[in-house]
Amino acid sequence: MKSAFALASFFLAFALGRPVDSFGATAIPPNFVIILADDMGYADLSCYGNDRYETPHLDALARSGLRFTDFHSNGPVCSPTRAALLTGRYQQRSGVDEVVFADPKFGMRDDYGLKPSEVTFSRVLKETGYRTALMGKWHLGYAPKFNPVRHGFDEFRGYVSGNVDFHSHLDGIGAADWWHNAELRDEPGYTTHLITRHAVRFIEENQRQPFCLYVAHEAPHSPYQGPNDPPVRGPNASQPLQGAGLQRAYREMVQEMDRGVGEIIATLQRLGLAENTLVFFFSDNGATREGNNGPLRGFKGSLWEGGHRVPAIAAWPGKIRPGTVTHETAMGMDLMPTLLELSGTPAPSGHRFDGQSLAPLLLRNEKLAERTLFWGYTGRFAVRRGPWKLIANPPAPAGAKARKKAAPDDPAVGLFHLGDDPAEKNNLATKHPERVRELQAALDAWRRELSAPASAAH
DSSP: OOOHHHHHHHHHHHHHHHHHHHSSBOOOOEEEEEEEEEEETTSGGEEEEEOSSSOHHHHHHHHEEEEEEEOOSSSHHHHHHHOOOOOOOHHHHHHHOOOOOOSSSGTTTTOOOOTTTTHHHHHHHHHOOOOEEEEEESSSOSSSGGSSGTTTTEEEEESSOOOOTTTTOTTTTSSSSOOETTTEEOOOOHHHHHHHHHHHHHHHHHHTSEEEEEOOOTTTSSSSSOOOOOOOOTTTTOOOOOHHHHHHHHHHHHHHHHHHHHHHHHHHHTHHHHHHHHEEESSSSSTTSSSTTOOOOTTTTSSSHHEEEEHHHHHOOTTTTTTTEEEOOGGGHHHHHHHHHHTTTOOOOTTSSSSOHHHHHHHHOOOOOOOOEEEETTTTEEETTTOOOOOOOEOOOOOOOTTTOOOOTTSSSSEEETTTTTTTTOOOOOOOOOHHHHHHHEEEEHHHHHHHHHGGOO
16 A cells, blocks of 8 residues: 555656655655845845844854855845746736836726736646745735735735835725735734744644745835834824934844744744755845945945845755855846746746746755846846946936936946945946947847747746
8 A cells, every 4th residue: 555655656746747766755845935024135134244233043044054145136126026036037027127006196006916827936836736825015916816816825914015004004005904815804913923923823734735935024114113113104103213213113123023034943843844944035125225235335226236135045954054155146036946946846838937946056056057137127227247247227218207216326337347346336337348248238138038029928
């Protein structure tokens, strides 16, 4: 009977593309926990040089696994990064290349979001037997048709907007925004604590089957509120914090999220799941001026390194060597192909990834294949090849709307060698015109490809 079961398991694994060991027995599919911070700067963690406060649980996660020094969000703001993370493709292909705003005056509330036809890691893993959940921030569409449960998540607890009051759970226009799946259902509690509580519960309830848990924290995004601060939205709203009070709240927000990460790790260890679970942490973009991007130039919303180079940590006991630091360049869109390779799950037929699997880097510390990477936001662009980065800010077409968050020091063309100058202080465009032409040509080709009708095809 046992051999018959093993044979059946073998053929099932083969059919699903699941990994099989040298004895023909199926490997247990790994669990995945993806933790996303919101607006956390490159140096907002102790293990990345923050000396203003401690983040012991994320520091411990870094010591137990691999810490990236050159990891990037796909966008310098929330929604584009999340679209790329879920699909493994540049966000421009799915049409979510700007922020999804709460205010109806922007014309996005009902018509703008991640289309249910998009192939997401949650949908693909669910179809191969994984339980899937999102706890926290969605920010990929307000209308019910864009809800996370339409994208392969078995469970959603959180909010669909860009941010909510941490206590009253009202969004930026004062609308209630706390959901259980596709039903608006508020519950009392500090947002960070609720996200952690539901994440722990989901792990406990699904410990006997493979699961993929996406934990999308609000911290340390505004409004800046610690767990004991009053609401700033709603009938009993207080004035938003400023100065020293704001910095105190920011510190508490980061530390409460850090404490929540510790609870999730402790739950995995308590249930004996840690050695079969990949935990991957990063931020959706760089910090605002309230946070800490360390030596990097720029902030959220810009294509300087401070806008998109972010802290990132991967840990998997027994699989990823503890205390590893990698200088390989990676991006958020690399997560989906990584999850599929590690679970032995084939990509849907004809689906094209822009990201590449990080599995060889995580498991064997192998170098990633050389590639050219691109960023584009509100008419500004950046391209990276090896240590070289080109920032291109072409003039806006006549009649075009003004670009958002334009910086007075943005050059029309900027060329930087990030290996020598990670702070992007020395513009080398006039010294290396051939490098500018090379990277500009790559950028032009990428933009033409994205504008072609077939670009959005799976």
